[in-house]
Amino acid sequence: MARDLRGFIKLLEEKGQLRRISTLVDPDLEIAEISNRMLQAGGPALLFENVKGASFPVAINLMGTVERICWAMNMQHPEELEALGKKLAMLQQPKPPKKLSQAVDFGKVLFDVLKAKPGKSFFPPCRQVIVEGDNLDLNKIPLIRPYPGDAGKIITLGLVITKDCETGTPNVGVYRLQLQSKTSMTVHWLSVRGGARHLRKAAQRGKKLEVAIALGVDPLIIMAAATPIPVDLSEWLFAGLYGGSGVQLAKCKTLDLEVPSNSEIVLEGTITPGEVLPDGPFGDHMGYYGGVEDSPLIRFHCMTHRKDPIYLTTFSGRPPKEEAMMAIALNRIYTPILRQQVSEITDFFLPMEALSYKAAIISIDKAYPGQAKRAALAFWSALPQFTYTKFVIVVDKDINIRDPRQVVWAISSKVDPSRDVFILPETPFDSLDFASQKIGLGGRMGIDATTKIPPETEHEWGAVLESDPDVAAMVDRRWAEYGLADLNLQQVDPNLFGYEMR
CATH class of the missing domain: 2.30.110.10 (Electron Transport, Fmn-binding Protein; Chain A)
Incomplete structure (x- = not known):
């Protein structure tokens, strides 16, 4: 070419x-x-x-x-x-x-x-x-x-x-x-x-x-x-x-x-x-x-x-637009660079619906209390383009950050707003963001949607529901016997977050 x-x-x-x-x-x-x-x-x-x-x-x-x-x-x-x-x-x-x-x-x-x-x-x-x-x-x-x-x-x-x-x-x-x-x-x-x-x-x-x-x-x-x-x-x-x-x-x-x-x-x-x-x-x-x-x-x-x-030529506007598709590609390029800057981050994603930079979902390999907050703060300072990210949601490494069902489940089941939400007021901000009270100055929110460990919580965390591995393997083997082989059952595509990546 x-x-x-x-x-x-x-x-x-x-x-x-x-x-x-x-x-x-x-x-x-x-x-x-x-x-x-x-x-x-x-x-x-x-x-x-x-x-x-x-x-x-x-x-x-x-x-x-x-x-x-x-x-x-x-x-x-x-x-x-x-x-x-x-x-x-x-x-x-x-x-x-x-x-x-x-x-x-x-x-x-x-x-x-x-x-x-x-x-x-x-x-x-x-x-x-x-x-x-x-x-x-x-x-x-x-x-x-x-x-x-x-x-x-x-x-x-x-x-x-x-x-x-x-x-x-x-x-x-x-x-x-x-x-x-x-x-x-x-x-x-x-x-x-x-x-x-x-x-x-x-x-x-x-x-x-x-x-x-x-x-x-x-x-x-x-x-x-x-x-x-x-x-x-x-x-x-x-x-x-x-x-x-x-x-x-x-x-x-x-x-x-x-x-x-x-x-x-x-x-x-x-x-x-x-x-x-x-x-x-x-x-x-x-x-x-x-x-x-x-x-x-x-x-x-x-x-x-x-x-x-x-x-x-092209033009800007609410996604999807060409600039949003470019941002998705750049997200992939940034990932190894971000991991090098913030070692505990295992993956990160900028959903197109959040304008490809206003909200970030990051996963961490959690090892100590308070680590999610540290990761969010490190993310905001890792690269210049993350300065204008308003929301950072931190989840555990076993959450597929590109699957909205898993992310929303983590927020709903692992977040106590009084403990797990923190706000940084009046930080330098995007002058195009009309939601800010003062143009060029706005707040940022971090959400810790990870599993809590002491002393973040005073009680034991419930065990995650999982299938019995032996039964799951047996059902896989017998799927055709049930007369269900013609059904095309699929999990959510990891590249989907409310849109299709064609």
Whole structure:
């Protein structure tokens, strides 16, 4: 498979996971409505070939299932994502190998890092067509408007690339951009993000910040850019580790920045520190419209693109959405890293219905009283992306955390709210969470749903009900004799938590 968007689209079509739509469609509301119905049903990716007011086709819902995300990352099964997480965990906190096998494993990881180094492309496809000056008009890109209350047209899956003016270190992030004029857009990023830090440094030096937007890139690179794991690796190297080979980069035409050479479209511009415009409101992942916020203004002066480019997009909202499916895949990658950070955690899960980060269920191998509370507190501080997790439910290791029936049973049978629920008030919080009494400041709740041991309880805990193993084995052997062999009785799929992972 070619390491670009077109190669992935071809793969999806070969696997029967792409539907081409030749009927005329409107990028204003209509494309999002069609795509949302596909997402709700776990349907195929869509390629709209006849978009009103545009000469470019629009691709959407390419990463609308975990299965397709695995394909984008050159994997076949979600279990392989954990193997990738183990590799990243080894790089994050390398330890001296104690056995020959450990030394061999670490050597393989280092070799993977060497293979993942980005390469250079001197005749990049993204520079096949160059548009500058008065010919530049961002309205020619089929930007979508997903919801009727949205302030305007947006870019959602563009790589926003900036560089630290002191160190030269690049940052690659995925931020929302709002169209403001034919040559300008506002960028919505949190103050802690890399692009925002680069803008502050540029302002201190009295310089403009160069910004490149790469549209229609290999979905694997989007996954790498969306992974906020604290490893001292560039996003380009991360993408190379994800894909098994280095990303090919090319210099921008007018900026001192590098972009993936196979990008479908590249926008080149600058931000003048202090120049802002109102951005929003837009529908967000919480399921509500966000607020209006003054955001940095990017003034573009150049656009390059491939011949007959394809515009890749998506949109936020209440799950299921593409971003939720990406979060499920990232959950698998985080697991080994989290185990390394918090040794007592055996597994963890972020349900999609809880927006893939607002509630976490973690299982522990409980050995001493108070351990569940310690694990919850350690979870909140283990990785930056868990800072905004509101609820942490801790269960015993024998509970299948992906089975809602088992989790609810553990909460119902093992929790005394007066003893097992604890709240941390007024902690730094997600500004998009309207449930908080003060925007940007909110509480967190931990729930200890583990079996209690002294001195957590003053009485003996009841024995868990279990079948007699000999009788259970006999019933297995005689199942056909009962005339029940034709019944397909199944337990809850461990990958289900109120949704199907297709």
